[in-house]
Every structure is written in C-alpha cells, then in structure tokens.
Amino acid sequence: MTLGLGCGWRPALAAYIHRRPWLTFVEVLAEELPAAGPLPLPLQQLLDRGCQVVVHGVTLSLGSAEGLDVRALDHLCRVAERVRAPLVSEHVAFVRAGGLESGHLLPLPRTDAALEVLAENVRAAQAVLPVPLALENIASPLEWPAPQYDEPAFLSALLSATGTRLLLDVSNLYAQSVNCGVDVETWLDGVPLENLAYVHAAGGTRRGGLYHDTHAHPLPAPVLPVVEALRRRTRLPGLILERDDRFPPAEELDAEFAALRAAAGLGGGEGGPGVAA
Amino acid sequence: MLQPDSGEARVGPASRRELAEAQAALARALLEGGPVPPGFDEARIRAVAESLAHKRLHAAARAWPQLSAALGTAWAARFAEHCAPRPLAVHHGPLCDGWWLAEALEAEGTLGDRPAVELLSVRLRFRRGDGGASPLGGWTWAHARTPRGTWWALRVGARVFTARTPWPHARPAPSPPPRPSSRSR
Numbered sequence: 001m002t003l004g005l006g007c008g009w010r011p012a013l014a015a016y017i018h019r020r021p022w023l024t025f026v027e028v029l030a031e032e033l034p035a036a037g038p039l040p041l042p043l044q045q046l047l048d049r050g051c052q053v054v055v056h057g058v059t060l061s062l063g064s065a066e067g068l069d070v071r072a073l074d075h076l077c078r079v080a081e082r083v084r085a086p087l088v089s090e091h092v093a094f095v096r097a098g099g100l101e102s103g104h105l106l107p108l109p110r111t112d113a114a115l116e117v118l119a120e121n122v123r124a125a126q127a128v129l130p131v132p133l134a135l136e137n138i139a140s141p142l143e144w145p146a147p148q149y150d151e152p153a154f155l156s157a158l159l160s161a162t163g164t165r166l167l168l169d170v171s172n173l174y175a176q177s178v179n180c181g182v183d184v185e186t187w188l189d190g191v192p193l194e195n196l197a198y199v200h201a202a203g204g205t206r207r208g209g210l211y212h213d214t215h216a217h218p219l220p221a222p223v224l225p226v227v228e229a230l231r232r233r234t235r236l237p238g239l240i241l242e243r244d245d246r247f248p249p250a251e252e253l254d255a256e257f258a259a260l261r262a263a264a265g266l267g268g269g270e271g272g273p274g275v276a277a
Numbered sequence: 278m279l280q281p282d283s284g285e286a287r288v289g290p291a292s293r294r295e296l297a298e299a300q301a302a303l304a305r306a307l308l309e310g311g312p313v314p315p316g317f318d319e320a321r322i323r324a325v326a327e328s329l330a331h332k333r334l335h336a337a338a339r340a341w342p343q344l345s346a347a348l349g350t351a352w353a354a355r356f357a358e359h360c361a362p363r364p365l366a367v368h369h370g371p372l373c374d375g376w377w378l379a380e381a382l383e384a385e386g387t388l389g390d391r392p393a394v395e396l397l398s399v400r401l402r403f404r405r406g407d408g409g410a411s412p413l414g415g416w417t418w419a420h421a422r423t424p425r426g427t428w429w430a431l432r433v434g435a436r437v438f439t440a441r442t443p444w445p446h447a448r449p450a451p452s453p454p455p456r457p458s459s460r461s462r
C-alpha cells in the first residue's frame with residue numbers, strides 16, 4: 001500500500017491541506033471526529049476527491065493493565081468506518097490508570113508482563129476493528145526500572161505476537177536519542193521494518209535540558225538524518241507531518257514538507273514542495 | 278472495561294494486578310504529586326509532571342478560547358486555583374476543566390458575556406457524567422448568568438436560539454453614547 005506524503009488533518013490546517021493536492025493522504029485524530037452526524041465539510045471534500053484518510057487514536061490506552069476501554073474502541077471503529085480508513089493506528093502506551101486521566105501517552109515497562117497485557121489488549125481491539133492496526137513508538141524521558149527488553153526487541157515481540165504493523169515516529173525516535181541516549185542506527189536495525197505501515201514526523205523544542213516533542217514547533221533539522229537513515233533501510237510507504245498548534249505560515253510548512261519529501265525519497269506526486277511547479 | 282476471552286488470557290491475574298498498581302502509582306506521581314515510585318528518576322518525574330500540567334492548562338485554553346481570552350493574564354492563576362487541585366478523572370478532559378472554571382466564575386458573578394455564551398454553547402451540546410463530557414442529541418435548553426443578566430438558549434438539533442434577560446434595551450445604559458440627532462439637544 002502506498003500512501004505518499006500526508007499531513008495530520010486539523011481544522012486550522014484544513015484550508016492549507018485543501019490547496020495542496022500533492023498531499024496524497026491525511027491522518028485524522030479519532031477523538032476529534034464525531035461518531036455520527038456530519039463530518040467537517042473540508043474533510044468530506046477530501047474524501048470526495050479520493051484522498052486516503054488514516055485514523056489515529058490517542059486514548060485507547062492499549063497498555064493499560066486495567067483492560068481495554070470499550071468506549072474509546074467503539075469510537076475508533078466508527079470513525080474508521082466513516083472515513084473508509086485503510087488502517088488505524090494507536091500507541092504503545094497507557095494514558096489512564098488508577099482512576100486518573102493523564103491527557104498524554106505514558107511509557108510502559110518493557111517486561112514480559114507488560115508485553116502480554118499489550119498483546120491481549122491489541123488482540124481484543126483487532127477483534128472488532130474493521131481494518132488493520134499499526135502501533136507507534138512513543139517519546140518519553142521516563143524510564144521504568146529493570147527492563148527485560150530494549151525498545152526494538154519489545155516492539156518486535158509485540159508486532160510479531162499480534163500481527164500488527166509499525167507506525168514509526170522519527171521525531172519520537174530522535175527524542176529518545178536525545179533524552180535517553182538511544183542509538184538511532186541500532187534502533188532502526190532492531191525493529192521489523194518489513195512491517196512498516198507509515199511514518200510520523202513532527203516538530204519539537206529543547207526545554208530544561210530535555211527535548212520535547214511538542215508538535216507546536218518547527219521540525220528540527222536533526223530529524224531529517226533519522227528519516228534518511230530509515231530510507232537507507234527501506235522504502236517509506238507514507239509519511240505524515242503532524243502539527244497541532246502554533247500553526248506557521250504556509251511557506252514554512254511547505255518548506256518542512258519539501259525537506260521531508262527529499263529525505264524520505266518520496267518522489268512523484270504532482271507539483272508540490274521541492275518539485276518544479 | 279473489556280477483558281480478554283479466558284481462552285486467550287495468558288497474563289496471570291497477579292501480574293496483571295501488579296502492573297495495574299505500578300501504572301496507577303506512576304500516574305499518581307505525575308498527576309497528584311504522589312511519591313516517586315521506586316526505580317524512577319525523581320527529576321524526570323518532576324519534569325514530566327510539569328509538562329503534563331502545562332499541556333492540561335494549554336488544552337483547556339484551546340477548548341475554551343473565550344474564557345481564556347477573557348481572563349487573559351489571570352488565566353493560569355485561576356486555572357491553578359480551580360482545576361489544578363482536581364486531577365482529571367478517567368475520560369475527563371479540557372472541556373470539563375474549563376467547565377469547572379466557567380461555573381466558578383458564574384457563581385462568583387464575574388463571568389463576562391463572551392465566556393457566558395461559550396458556557397451556554399457547551400451546556401447545550403454536552404452532558405457531564407462520571408465518564409466526562411458526552412455529546413447531547415435531540416433538543417436542549419440552558420442558561421448562563423453574567424453580572425449584567427442571564428443568557429438563555431434553546432437548541433433543536435443543530436439550530437440554536439439565544440436571548441438575554443433583561444433585554445439589552447430595557448437596561449439603563451451605564452454611559453449612554455452621544456447621539457447627535459437626539460431631541461434632548
């Protein structure tokens with residue numbers, strides 16, 4: 001499946017995306033779309049013109065030992081059906097525990113117990129999801145004590161146990177390299193790139209000695225070599241640039257797309273950034 | 278909560294419970310200022326707790342643009358007073374955060390017109406329950422109080438009818454604008 005170059009669809013970016021036919025797919029946040037009633041008009045127009053729409057969830061909490069949340073899963077299924085998504089994606093993380101909602105993706109211990117909880121929750125989700133599921137590596141400066149696996153081994157075991165595909169976030173990988181000393185090349189050698197579904201990239205900033213994957217700052221230059229390192233190993237089926245806040249002028253986003261397209265080797269498309277219009 | 282079929286369950290209940298407790302302890306450390314769980318870096322727990330709090334504040338401001346704009350520089354302090362001591366329960370989010378704050382302002386009589394209309398719009402479209410805010414269908418009515426009067430609204434499907442009492446023209450204007458064509462002149 002080829003997705004090409006895409007953008008995280010946000011209401012504030014709807015006009016930007018609409019005017020860029022070289023964006024061949026978009027990714028919507030499941031939690032931001034209604035399960036019934038009309039879809040946002042600009043999104044409906046993209047669907048009508050044949051743009052592929054992938055659904056991305058952030059609140060399923062697949063790593064929760066308390067069990068999968070039926071409500072979030074049901075919503076994810078409905079939205080996937082509504083936009084005729086070729087696949088849906090979620091995170092290797094938990095977002096709630098002990099009656100508290102964190103509002104963010106929290107890391108899991110890389111242990112057999114967590115792996116089995118994840119695999120069980122993923123299988124339960126797959127049993128009702130209408131399309132294949134891809135799982136994303138997260139960024140977190142927190143490290144659980146006494147890991148039994150490194151992250152690539154943990155992801156590989158999870159993907160192979162569940163038959164899920166990989167959504168590789170290069171910015172999260174970059175964050176892990178800055179904050180936790182992860183070696184990018186070793187990491188990429190350790191994950192099953194033959195299962196790569198698509199790739200995420202986003203901006204971030206350094207604050208208080210840590211790199212924060214904010215999705216609200218420009219794409220940092222050191223993320224591009226991560227994309228290139230990935231490209232040396234495999235063909236990228238698709239790449240999404242995520243921007244959630246502090247939306248920049250169109251030219252700045254165009255330049256980020258051009259840089260990503262070149263680094264990822266995503267040629268083709270009609271017109272577009274970095275290609276003679 | 279969906280539990281896996283017994284046929285597929287491989288995680289023993291004990292290790293599942295143990296992991297659930299460890300996740301809850303980490304959540305309490307990050308969201309309630311609970312003790313740092315053994316083996317975690319204390320400085321990093323603090324850094325992540327701060328960034329979660331910042332994200333929560335920012336998400337509420339985005340969900341309540343009129344309320345946060347009306348409070349301006351006081352937004353963060355008022356949020357810290359009314360929302361921060363109250364960690365978000367499962368499925369609660371930025372809509373609930375701003376809702377609490379807007380209601381606190383309504384009760385103390387300092388809710389401006391624009392935030393009042395925003396509160397009205399949320400009350401018309403959502404219901405609050407144990408699972409946070411859930412969308413309302415059909416028809417609803419709601420009101421929101423400001424120091425200058427009460428905003429009323431009726432929603433039928435997607436259509437909304439709004440009015441304010443006392444009627445604006447019935448209020449004595451605090452400082453009547455100059456009217457060049459006025460007969461009093």
